[in-house]
Amino acid sequence: QVQLQESGPGLVTPSETLSLTCTVSGYSISSAYFWGWFRQPPGKGLEWIGSIYHSGSTYYNPSLKSRVTISMDTSKNQFSLNLNSVTAADTAFYFCTRGISSPGAAGLWGQGTLVTVSS
Amino acid sequence: ENVLTQSPGTLSLSPGERATLSCRASESVAFNYLAWFQQKPGQAPRLLIYGASTRDTGIPDRFSASGSGTDFTLTISRLEPEDFAVYYCQQYGTSSYTFGQGTKLEIK
Numbered sequence: 484q485v486q487l488q489e490s491g492p493g494l495v496t497p498s499e500t501l502s503l504t505c506t507v508s509g510y511s512i513s514s515a516y517f518w519g520w521f522r523q524p525p526g527k528g529l530e531w532i533g534s535i536y537h538s539g540s541t542y543y544n545p546s547l548k549s550r551v552t553i554s555m556d557t558s559k560n561q562f563s564l565n566l567n568s569v570t571a572a573d574t575a576f577y578f579c580t581r582g583i584s585s586p587g588a589a590g591l592w593g594q595g596t597l598v599t600v601s602s
Numbered sequence: 603e604n605v606l607t608q609s610p611g612t613l614s615l616s617p618g619e620r621a622t623l624s625c626r627a628s629e630s631v632a633f634n635y636l637a638w639f640q641q642k643p644g645q646a647p648r649l650l651i652y653g654a655s656t657r658d659t660g661i662p663d664r665f666s667a668s669g670s671g672t673d674f675t676l677t678i679s680r681l682e683p684e685d686f687a688v689y690y691c692q693q694y695g696t697s698s699y700t701f702g703q704g705t706k707l708e709i710k
Contacts, residue, residue, distance in 0.1 A: 528702075528703050528704055529639075529647065529690060529692070529701040530701070531698055531700070531701075542697065544697070544698045544699075545697065545698060546698065578646055578647075582694070584635060584652075584694065585635060585694045585695065585699070586694075586697070587635075587692070587693075587694035587698075587699020588635070588637070588652070588694045588699075589637075589647075589649065589692075589694075590649045590652065590658065591649075592646035592647055592648070593646065594645075594646055595646050
C-alpha cells in the first residue's frame with residue numbers, strides 16, 4: 484500500500500523559507516508518476532503549488548514560481564518543497580500527492596501538515 | 603487561468619436523496635481532464651472521479667459524473683450519511699491546474 488507522509492516545521496518566521504519533505508512508502512518515486520504539492524489555507528480552497536516528475540523535471544504554479552523549488556532524493560524515497568520569502572498568506576495545510584496524466588493530477592494524497600507563518 | 607465555478611455553494615439534502623453538483627469552467631478543459639474530490643473536516647481530499655467520468659478505485663457506484671468542454675456534473679444517486687462533505691472539482695489539463703471553490707453538501 485502506497486503512503487505519503489509530510490514532515491517539517493509547523494511554524495515559520497515571515498521572510499524565511501518554508502521547507503517540507505514528503506516521505507513515500509510502498510513505491511519508488513523514481514519509477515513513475517508526478518509527485519506534487521498542494522496547499523489549502525484554513526477554511527479555504529485548494530491550490531496547486533508544483534510537481535516533480537519521476538525523471539526529475541519540475542513544474543510550478545506561475546503565481547508561485549519565483550519562490551518555489553521542488554526536489555527529490557531517490558536514495559531516501561523523498562521529495563521536498565522549499566518556499567522562500569514567506570508571509571502570513573502562506574499559512575496553510577500543505578499536502579503532498581502522487582498523480583498521473585499531468586503535473587496537476589493528484590490521485591493519492593498525504594494527510595497534510597499545517598504550516599503557520601508568524602513571528 | 604481556467605477559472606472553475608461550482609454551484610450551488612451549499613446543498614442541503616437528506617440521506618437517500620439525490621445530489622447534483624455543477625462545475626463550470628471559463629475555458630474548455632483540455633483533454634477532459636476534470637476531477638472531483640471529496641473532503642471531510644480534518645482530512646485530505648479524496649479523489650472520486652477523474653477524466654470527467656471515471657470513478658477511482660473503490661469509489662461506490664452511487665457516485666457518477668459527466669460532462670465535457672466547460673460544463674461538468676457530479677451526481678450522488680442516493681445519499682449516505684458519510685457523503686456529507688465538501689466537494690471540489692479540479693481541472694488538471696492546463697497549468698495552473700485550478701480548483702473550484704467547493705460545494706458543501708450538508709444534512710437537511
